[in-house]
Amino acid sequence: MAQSTLIHGRYRLLDLVGRGGMGEVWRARDESLGRRVAVKCLKPPARREDAGFQRVLRERFRREARVAASLQHRGVTVVHDFGDDDGLLYLVMELLEGRNLSQLLADNKGQPLPLAEVLDVAEQVAAALAYTHAQGVVHRDLKPANVMRSEDGTVKICDFGIARLAHDIGFTARISGTGMAMGTPHYMSPEQIADSAVDHRSDLYSFGCVLYEIATGSPPFEGGDPWAVLVGHRDTPPVPPRAHRPDLPPPLATAILRLLAKAPDDRPDAAAGLAGELAAARAHPPAARAGVWGAAYPGAAVAPAAVAGIAPLWMPPWTRGMDAGLPAAGRRRAGAPPDGALAAPAGPALREPVASWGVARAPEACAAADRTHAAARPAPARIPAQGAPPRERLADLADRRDAGLRLGRAGRWEEAYEVHRAVAAERELLLGSYHPDTLASRHETGTALARSGRHPEALEEYARTAADCAGVLGPDHPDTLAVRHELGHALGRLGRWEEALEVHRQLAFVREQALGSADPATVASRNEEAHCLERLGRRSEADEVYRELARGC
Incomplete structure (x- = not known):
């Protein structure tokens, strides 16, 4: 044309x-x-x-x-x-003048949308789906790119009928069972993946995926290939959205998880049934962040990878050659917290051997290694001897820290590093080396270093911060384990797979003892363990881990 x-x-x-x-x-x-x-x-x-x-x-x-x-x-x-x-x-x-949700997420640098906007979108899309489903019309390809937010705030679903047309005449999908099933992998329901009968509840699942992404900054399941994404939808429980963003109102998080139920019968009967939860979410006071980096539970910021190791044995033929594509907000690196909390990207390896972190897999050995690190440092001092610091200075530091986070979200990592480094130094002076605020700023300093490409310095900061967390909070504390997970991931990115494997095995052992084998944090560590085994050429061991994960989920 x-x-x-x-x-x-x-x-x-x-x-x-x-x-x-x-x-x-x-x-x-x-x-x-x-x-x-x-x-x-x-x-x-x-x-x-x-x-x-x-x-x-x-x-x-x-x-x-x-x-x-x-x-x-x-x-x-x-x-x-x-x-x-x-x-x-x-x-x-x-003709709609505005931006679709995919564009809004891109405009926001992959960060989640503001809570008020998430709730507004949720309510308007739920109302539209309730109407269309009452007319007997199923969308079949609901995704952020098909939800438009007009300049006046009106939210509209686009392309009703287009997905069904594509399915029927073979533009993009299956023809007489010989082609590829319709849908976008990041937003497909388990029944679409299984090539089963689809009804309005499939739209509700896709709606849950959309809400999860705009609320947390990433879709519920990610992966570099369609197998990982599709198996995630079919077999892996999603990480609770408040694990990524603890300020989400619990009623909203509950509604999202109900929509993401694997079995259609476990989802709401209709979109209109979400009205009560969304109203409760609007009335709910903002949730406070927990922990040094806001994790709601151990390793919460780490989304479990989908169980990709055995997926080819299970997936229907139409998925072969399928491109997973990108989610609306791009991919979130494992361990990346949303909404301003900066995550340590994978960088080069630690200069010291990982054995010094404790290579044994029992928690006693981990604790012993942490005590060794902690013994080399002064005793924790929450507040310096001169007394409590002025509130005004602490408030100023909090504002400067927020400014550093904004610089990072804008991709200005060198400037963000200078801000976080200065804030960390002043917090250490005012609050002591082991105060949670000091540790958080040191973590953010390391993140900015890594994002700036200064990986050796970043990893030195991570190692020091993790050792101090272990000395102050304990070797099994969620924040200590979260930093170790990032370090293990970074070691893998550097090709130091043996050391990375030991780190993730330690984490998996400790998390399984504390949380159980089905907890998302445990699953995340076991997935990393399997990935390390794959990279070491130990495929049979990796497959066994993947199978254990699949049975446990």
Whole structure:
């Protein structure tokens, strides 16, 4: 298609808005009514010479277009017209000025959306789904890119009927069981993955995935390939969203987890059933952050990787060759906390051998190693001898720390490092080396160093901080374990897989003893253990870990 093309003698294409696997979307002018519209030009499959196929295609297109045009709700994009212009199938829709959720997350540098915005989106999308499902219409491909937030704050779901059309005529999906099932991997329901019957509850699952992502900054399951993502949806419990973002109201977190139930019968019966939880979430006071870095439970900031090691044995044939794509906000590195809390990215290895951290797998050995580190440092001093520091100075330091976090979110890591380094130094002077605020600032200093590419310095800061956490909080404290997880991950990124393996085995042992084998933190450590084994060429051992995880989940 080209600019100024006139479709059906009425719709003049003005400029291209977007392009995808099914065709193009244009900003256009309705010459008859003199209004601006959006025109979606659908690109048929290559079988143009097959007249019978083309007849079926056009009939199914008309059927789905009529269904989409029949939907009249403020939360659903209006379809004005549709037709066939010399083989070109087109839909004419209201022109929306705004940004879709995928774009909003990108604008926000992958950080979660503000809580008020999350709740507003949740309520409006739930109302739209309640209406469409009552009409017997299922979207089948709900994702952030299909949810538009207009400039006036109205939230609208786009592309009703498009996903079903794609499914029926083979634009993107299965044809007579020989192709690929419809949906976007990061937002597909378990029944879509299993190629089972799909109803409105599949939309509710996808809605849960969307809410999880805009509330935490990442989708519930991530991975570098479709197998990892799909097996996560099918078999792995999601990390509770408050583990990533502890300030989320518990009713909202509960609603999201209900939507993400593996079995359709365990999800809400209808989108309207979420109204009570969303209202309670609005009334709930903001949750306080817990721990040195805001983790709600041990290792909460670490999302478990999907059980990818055995996925190819289980997945249906249509997934072969499938591209996982990217979630709306990009991928979150394992261990990355949201909403301003900075995470230590994987960097180069520690200069000291990991054995000095305690390579034995029993908690007694871990504790002994921590005592060795702690013994080399002064006794903890929460507040210096001169007395409590002035509140004004502490408040100023908190403001400066927030400024450093904002610089990091903007990608200005060198500047963020200077801010966090200065705040850490002043907090150490005012509060002592072992105060939680001091430890948090030192962690943020290491993060900024790593993001700036200064990995040896960053890892030295991580090692020192982790040893001090162990000395003050204890070797099994959630914050101590969280730092160790990051260090193990960093060692792997450097290729020091033997040392990384020992670290993750220690963590898995301690977490399993304290939390149980099914806890997400334990699963995260065991996944890392299996990954290290894979990289060491010990595939059979890795597969056994993956199978144990699958049985436990």
